[in-house]
Structure formats: C-alpha cells, structure tokens
Amino acid sequence: MRPGRGSAPCHHGELLQGFFRDSVGAARPGLVTLPSPVAGVRAEFRPSGTGTEVTVRPPGRGKAARAARLALDAVVGPATGGGLLTLHGAVPPGLGLGSSTADVVAAVRAVADAADVRIAPPTLARLAVAAEAASDPLMFEDARPRLFAQRDGDVLEVLPGGLPPLLVVGCLLDGGRPVDTPACRPPEPRPAVVATYEELRTALRAALAAGDAAGVARVATRSAQLHRTDGEVDRLLAAVDGPGVLGVQIAHSGNVAGVLLAPGDGPDAERVTAALRAAGIVPTGWFTSGGARHPRPVGALGGAW
Structure with missing residues (x-):
C-alpha cells in the first residue's frame, strides 16, 4: 500500500x-x-x-x-x-x-x-x-x-429529475446547541403517521420531476414541522415570513436550518438575514443548492462553512 x-x-x-x-x-x-x-x-x-x-x-x-x-x-x-x-x-x-x-x-x-x-x-x-x-x-x-x-x-x-435551484439562507436553531445522533433505531410509528410521510414522498417526487422549487420547499417545511415539535420551526417561520420566502428546512439530527428562497441573491437574502438576527436566530451564510452553485458565506460561522 x-x-x-x-x-x-x-x-x-x-x-x-x-x-x-x-x-x-x-x-x-x-x-x-x-x-x-x-x-x-x-x-x-x-x-x-x-x-x-x-x-x-x-x-x-x-x-x-x-x-x-x-x-x-x-x-x-x-x-x-x-x-x-x-x-x-x-x-x-x-x-x-x-x-x-x-x-x-x-x-x-x-x-x-x-x-x-x-x-x-x-x-x-x-x-x-x-x-x-x-x-x-x-x-x-x-x-x-x-x-x-x-x-x-x-x-x-432514486427520485426523478434533480433539485431545482434554491437559495438557502442558513441559520442555527436553539442557539446552535450540538446534538448527538441516537445510537438506537427509533420505533416504527403508527400506520397513519407513515401514510403522512408517504404523501410527502409523493409530493416531493412530483415537485422534483417538474422542477418546482416552491413544491420542494412546501414538502421541506411540512417535514420540518412534523419532525420538530418544540416550537423552533414555528419561531423560524414567523421570523422570516415575507416576500420571496418559499419555506424552510431543518436537520434530521442537529440544529442547522435553512430558509428557502427563489434563486438569486440580493434583497431577499439580505432581508431574511436581518430578520433572523432580529429574532435572535444566528444566520450562518447563504448559498445556492441545485443547478449553479455560488456559495456566499456571511455571518458568525461563514468562515467555517
């Protein structure tokens, strides 16, 4: 070797x-x-x-x-x-x-x-x-x-199509507290809960096939609300509600989150960043995911990301 x-x-x-x-x-x-x-x-x-x-x-x-x-x-x-x-x-x-x-x-x-x-x-x-x-x-x-x-x-x-371009304004929920991934497998939920997730799977499949960024954001937002019930997602949504915001996404295990906007930087991303700070939520930067990618780090952790 x-x-x-x-x-x-x-x-x-x-x-x-x-x-x-x-x-x-x-x-x-x-x-x-x-x-x-x-x-x-x-x-x-x-x-x-x-x-x-x-x-x-x-x-x-x-x-x-x-x-x-x-x-x-x-x-x-x-x-x-x-x-x-x-x-x-x-x-x-x-x-x-x-x-x-x-x-x-x-x-x-x-x-x-x-x-x-x-x-x-x-x-x-x-x-x-x-x-x-x-x-x-x-x-x-x-x-x-x-x-x-x-x-x-x-x-x-393997889902159809590709991820349509989304402008992601990153942030940290719950003060950025680190979270360890549990070692144990979670118990299987009730069939009705699984059916709800399957509906989101179907919706995401359709949005990706159509290149529908707003549809992807709707799925991500609902998924975030189902996964995290401590009020942090609602706090995030209330903080950034306004023109250009398509939805939000969060981490499965961790406190990183993102506000999803239509592609392109400028006023919307800057407004969202200011709104996050005003709500006491730490912004970490913004980048484009899907299609052309032009990362633009801003905020306290921009240099690390």
Missing part, C-alpha cells in the same frame, strides 16, 4: 425525513438531504509497516478511525495493517451538517486509494453505517436526490 487520499462533501440538513415503505412494505427511517457546496472533509491515510491500529488526527474522530479499520478489513484483509489517518476540514460537529459521515466517507476513500481500489457507493454506505450506526448519503457521487435509509445504508428510491 501507498499513502492515499479521499474526500467527501457535507450537506445542510434535510428536505424530507420520516418513515417510508420499502419494496416489501416495511416502514423504515429515511431521509433526503439538501446538498451544500460550502463545506467538506479531506482525508489522508498513511499505512504503517507494523501493527493493526489506526490512529486518527485530530484525536476524537473515532468513527473515522473505525471506518478506516473496516475499509482495511475489506480491501486488505481482517486485522491486517494499520496506519495514520489525518482529517482536514473545519466542519462544526453536531449541527446536522453530516460531519461524521463526511469523516467516514473520506476515510474509507483514502484507505481505498492507498490500496489502489475503488469501493462502490453501495458498499461504502454499508461500511459507513457499520462505523457510525446512522449515515448520510454522501458517498453517492452524482447529484440525483435519493431517499436513503440512514440506519441500513440502503437507497429506498
């Missing part, structure tokens, strides 16, 4: 989250992430000549070290080899940006590069779930939206 490198993007929370029927009718946790062009993680893996331990820098990124070990087991052999894994990228953890999955995916790709092999995205998804219990679909390299079973590493549906 030789030194290897890998990278992975992050995301900006979800457009849809809940429980969805798979091909045999079982209800499974699933989500559709909102891509972000602003942040990501790079990894370097240097194999060692002796031992099987994977050391990670900076320390404390145990999921990435575990993923590197699983990747070594897959491409070299069980309990064979070790090395130093170095991660680069200032992605705030615990906010719902997919920082741990980005660490994991970048680590696996760096190990694969060191072994001069390619690990296909479906296999990488299973390795990611094994390393961190729940994963985001950051290992898929094309831009097609996916309904992803984050606890299993399975794609429940």
Whole structure:
C-alpha cells in the first residue's frame, strides 16, 4: 500500500425525513438531504509497516478511525495493517451538517486509494453505517436526490429529475446547541403517521420531476414541522415570513436550518438575514443548492462553512 487520499462533501440538513415503505412494505427511517457546496472533509491515510491500529488526527474522530479499520478489513484483509489517518476540514460537529459521515466517507476513500481500489457507493454506505450506526448519503457521487435509509445504508428510491435551484439562507436553531445522533433505531410509528410521510414522498417526487422549487420547499417545511415539535420551526417561520420566502428546512439530527428562497441573491437574502438576527436566530451564510452553485458565506460561522 501507498499513502492515499479521499474526500467527501457535507450537506445542510434535510428536505424530507420520516418513515417510508420499502419494496416489501416495511416502514423504515429515511431521509433526503439538501446538498451544500460550502463545506467538506479531506482525508489522508498513511499505512504503517507494523501493527493493526489506526490512529486518527485530530484525536476524537473515532468513527473515522473505525471506518478506516473496516475499509482495511475489506480491501486488505481482517486485522491486517494499520496506519495514520489525518482529517482536514473545519466542519462544526453536531449541527446536522453530516460531519461524521463526511469523516467516514473520506476515510474509507483514502484507505481505498492507498490500496489502489475503488469501493462502490453501495458498499461504502454499508461500511459507513457499520462505523457510525446512522449515515448520510454522501458517498453517492452524482447529484440525483435519493431517499436513503440512514440506519441500513440502503437507497429506498432514486427520485426523478434533480433539485431545482434554491437559495438557502442558513441559520442555527436553539442557539446552535450540538446534538448527538441516537445510537438506537427509533420505533416504527403508527400506520397513519407513515401514510403522512408517504404523501410527502409523493409530493416531493412530483415537485422534483417538474422542477418546482416552491413544491420542494412546501414538502421541506411540512417535514420540518412534523419532525420538530418544540416550537423552533414555528419561531423560524414567523421570523422570516415575507416576500420571496418559499419555506424552510431543518436537520434530521442537529440544529442547522435553512430558509428557502427563489434563486438569486440580493434583497431577499439580505432581508431574511436581518430578520433572523432580529429574532435572535444566528444566520450562518447563504448559498445556492441545485443547478449553479455560488456559495456566499456571511455571518458568525461563514468562515467555517
């Protein structure tokens, strides 16, 4: 093996989250992430000549070290080899940006590069779930939206079309308090609840097929209201209500959120940013997701994203 490198993007929370029927009718946790062009993680893996331990820098990124070990087991052999894994990228953890999955995916790709092999995205998804219990679909390299079973590493549906351009004004709910993803699988909800999520799935499928940004935003807003019932979504909606706002989206596990507007920057994004500050909600910047991407960081955390 030789030194290897890998990278992975992050995301900006979800457009849809809940429980969805798979091909045999079982209800499974699933989500559709909102891509972000602003942040990501790079990894370097240097194999060692002796031992099987994977050391990670900076320390404390145990999921990435575990993923590197699983990747070594897959491409070299069980309990064979070790090395130093170095991660680069200032992605705030615990906010719902997919920082741990980005660490994991970048680590696996760096190990694969060191072994001069390619690990296909479906296999990488299973390795990611094994390393961190729940994963985001950051290992898929094309831009097609996916309904992803984050606890299993399975794609429940590749949705039609692509994400229409949306201007996303990012912010932090609940003061930006970090949130740990629960290790345990959530219990299956009542059939009526699953039926509601399936209606949103159908609506998102139709909006994506039609390139309907407003339709996507409506689904994201309703999904956010169903997922988070502590009043933070209603507070956000009240703060930014006005011309140009299509809806909001939030993270599945974390306090990052976004106000969704029609493409283009300028007065609407500036007005929303000012409204967030006036309501005591921290803005983090804005970017365009879907179509042409022109990230424009502003606010307290703009330099990190």
